[in-house]
Amino acid sequence: MRNFHAKRHAHNLLTSSRGWRHQSRPRHHARHPQRRGRRIADRAAFTALFPQFLNAHEPLLPQFLILTGIFMAMSLVSLLTYGALARRARGLLRQPRIVVWLNRVVGSIFVAFGLALLRLKRVAA
Known part of the structure; x- marks a missing residue:
């Protein structure tokens, strides 16, 4: 069984490396x-x-x-709102002091997630 997995992984690596070399060819949904x-x-x-x-008693196409x-x-409104918020955030993110604090907060959140994952116990299958 282990040999089968090794062959499958080797095949996956080979086919993915072929894809890297041939990025110029178009990809079609029929192939994917x-x-x-x-x-x-x-x-x-x-x-x-x-x-x-x-x-259901009225014509469906106009309703649709x-x-x-x-x-x-x-x-459209939500995307325009995101764009406006991003423009405002750009000014804040250019300030080194804000970036340092943002990195600390995000890093702390990831550490907390990591600790939470360590506490999870596997369920026996």
Whole structure:
């Protein structure tokens, strides 16, 4: 069994190194079915939100287009808000004193997560 895993890892390394050398060729969803599957899952999740807001006794296409427009408008507003906040944060992050404190806070959070992971116990299978 161990030999099988070694061969599989060697094969994965070989195929990934081939991909590094041939980055110029286009990648298609037919060659990467997991990308196509993710695209379908994204569409399914998007349309799963709408049925609770649709009236089955009215034409569905206009309702769907209205809901899609509302969703797109809300997405645009949220992205513009993120951009405005990033512009303000840029000024703060240029101050060395702020960066030092931010690094301390983020580092402390990662240390806390690491300690929490150490405390976890494995569940016997």
